[in-house]
Amino acid sequence: MSNIMNSLYNMRLLDDLARKETSIHRIHPLMKLLTTVTYLIVVVSFGKYEIGRLLPFLFYPVLIFAFAELPLAPILKRVLLVEPLIIGIGILNPIFDHQVIVFGGITLSRGWVTFFSIFLKCGLTVTAALLLIATTGMDKLAAALRALKTPRLLVLQLLLTYRYISVLSEEVATILRAYSLRAPGQKGIHRSVWGSLAGQLILRTFDRAQRVYSAMCLRGFNGEYHTGTGGRLRVWDFLYLTGWILFFAAARIYDLPALIGSLIIRVVK
Amino acid sequence: MSHHKLEVKDLHYAYPDGHKAVNGMTFRIRHGESVGIVGANGAGKSTLLMLLMGVLFPSQGEVCVGDIHVTKKTLPLIRQRMGMVFQNPDDQLFMTTVYDDVAFGPRNYKLEEKEVENRVIQALELVGILHLKERAPFKLSGGEKRAAAIAAVLSMLPDILIMDEPSAALDPKSRRRLMSLLKTFEHTKIITSHDMDLVFELCERTIVIKDGAIIADGPTSEILMNTELMNECGLELPLALQNCPVCGIKKSRG
Numbered sequence: 001m002s003n004i005m006n007s008l009y010n011m012r013l014l015d016d017l018a019r020k021e022t023s024i025h026r027i028h029p030l031m032k033l034l035t036t037v038t039y040l041i042v043v044v045s046f047g048k049y050e051i052g053r054l055l056p057f058l059f060y061p062v063l064i065f066a067f068a069e070l071p072l073a074p075i076l077k078r079v080l081l082v083e084p085l086i087i088g089i090g091i092l093n094p095i096f097d098h099q100v101i102v103f104g105g106i107t108l109s110r111g112w113v114t115f116f117s118i119f120l121k122c123g124l125t126v127t128a129a130l131l132l133i134a135t136t137g138m139d140k141l142a143a144a145l146r147a148l149k150t151p152r153l154l155v156l157q158l159l160l161t162y163r164y165i166s167v168l169s170e171e172v173a174t175i176l177r178a179y180s181l182r183a184p185g186q187k188g189i190h191r192s193v194w195g196s197l198a199g200q201l202i203l204r205t206f207d208r209a210q211r212v213y214s215a216m217c218l219r220g221f222n223g224e225y226h227t228g229t230g231g232r233l234r235v236w237d238f239l240y241l242t243g244w245i246l247f248f249a250a251a252r253i254y255d256l257p258a259l260i261g262s263l264i265i266r267v268v269k
Numbered sequence: 270m271s272h273h274k275l276e277v278k279d280l281h282y283a284y285p286d287g288h289k290a291v292n293g294m295t296f297r298i299r300h301g302e303s304v305g306i307v308g309a310n311g312a313g314k315s316t317l318l319m320l321l322m323g324v325l326f327p328s329q330g331e332v333c334v335g336d337i338h339v340t341k342k343t344l345p346l347i348r349q350r351m352g353m354v355f356q357n358p359d360d361q362l363f364m365t366t367v368y369d370d371v372a373f374g375p376r377n378y379k380l381e382e383k384e385v386e387n388r389v390i391q392a393l394e395l396v397g398i399l400h401l402k403e404r405a406p407f408k409l410s411g412g413e414k415r416a417a418a419i420a421a422v423l424s425m426l427p428d429i430l431i432m433d434e435p436s437a438a439l440d441p442k443s444r445r446r447l448m449s450l451l452k453t454f455e456h457t458k459i460i461t462s463h464d465m466d467l468v469f470e471l472c473e474r475t476i477v478i479k480d481g482a483i484i485a486d487g488p489t490s491e492i493l494m495n496t497e498l499m500n501e502c503g504l505e506l507p508l509a510l511q512n513c514p515v516c517g518i519k520k521s522r523g
Contacts, residue, residue, distance in 0.1 A: 019366065019403060211360040212360055214324050215363070218324070219352075219373055219374035220348060221373075224377075
């Protein structure tokens, strides 16, 4: 029971983190969004055997974690939540792809390499997306999406879904608390009441969502979600975007780990 | 000041299941009046508020704010003039910070961000929670949430303030603070409540509702002291007017 309440409280962690005042948080949301989108495109553009070339892309989350002063564990925990899905998708690769490749003197099945590649790409992209939310906040992110002329309905859908998650979870927590108080010693919920609890949950959340919507309408909401201007663009914001794009481009065009490796070998020799 | 008056003429409303929640109400509220609407559970108070705000539309009769009829077309104008504070502040506060929540209304009316900021600061100062502006609404206490919900409405500079059970779920100190705050407002106030003492202190006029109809409408000092009327409508005299629970000594009424 307390786990559910804790998760509910933790769910708002990203919103809390987004309110920090660090150099990364102060960067214009639009620039952070564009940087993240570029990062995602470049990371997924690598072939399925190019694991080594993905390594320089660890640099981006590491720097953001450090400069935005974000806690590592709670964000990585959220990344791990997605990983089972990726394992489900990639786990068949080692079974179907039996060919072997030699990697640094070690013989590996190509299936395992592709599986690891998917796992790594997922980890990097999900981390980047979470870092974007944790350094920007959903509201400012929506403003940035609107600035990029993303359709109003789509942005609204995104924002309301994000809000609705907490409405739904609060109702779940209330129902479960009421259930557990009258069902001592039970682990979980007995299957005989699954149906009525799910029905209750749907009706309650509809009701609650309707009240929230009424409250929004009473304060002039007409389909456009205004979140402020998001501040003015400064030179530093452009430098941030340009800097990262140059780095991503360099890491995409050149095999940086191989270049650094050969450089070290040359120096050692 | 005719544009601040609120007029309800022969209002009827039935829910889709056929339940008649409002059954021929007529009243008029003048500028600056403070009116309490009281009645037992299910009397039709909340439905009446929804009809006043244009969340529901009457099956018969009309609501006029100033000279404007409440219709779908006039809703934006009406809602700028009338602000409603919900019974449960959690339904009203949905942005990530108190500031953004209070700014939600003014931003919807496309005001300049500087003007939005002025209004937000002013509203938060008025309710005494300026120091909480960067906090997440869900982390506030009950009293603070209520204050934030009131600020969210005040930032729209409404002429008429409608409040549904404002003292519900507040501890005694927060309730007292809220009452002192509401006393300072010069807005036209419409307050529905089961807290008879709050109505007694804040409203000079009281409308009593029973089964969707107005049973009594008059000065609070007369209505709330009418034991027979209160009993008939499933209500009680304000505690301040009841006999001492320890020694039974009668309070002086007048």
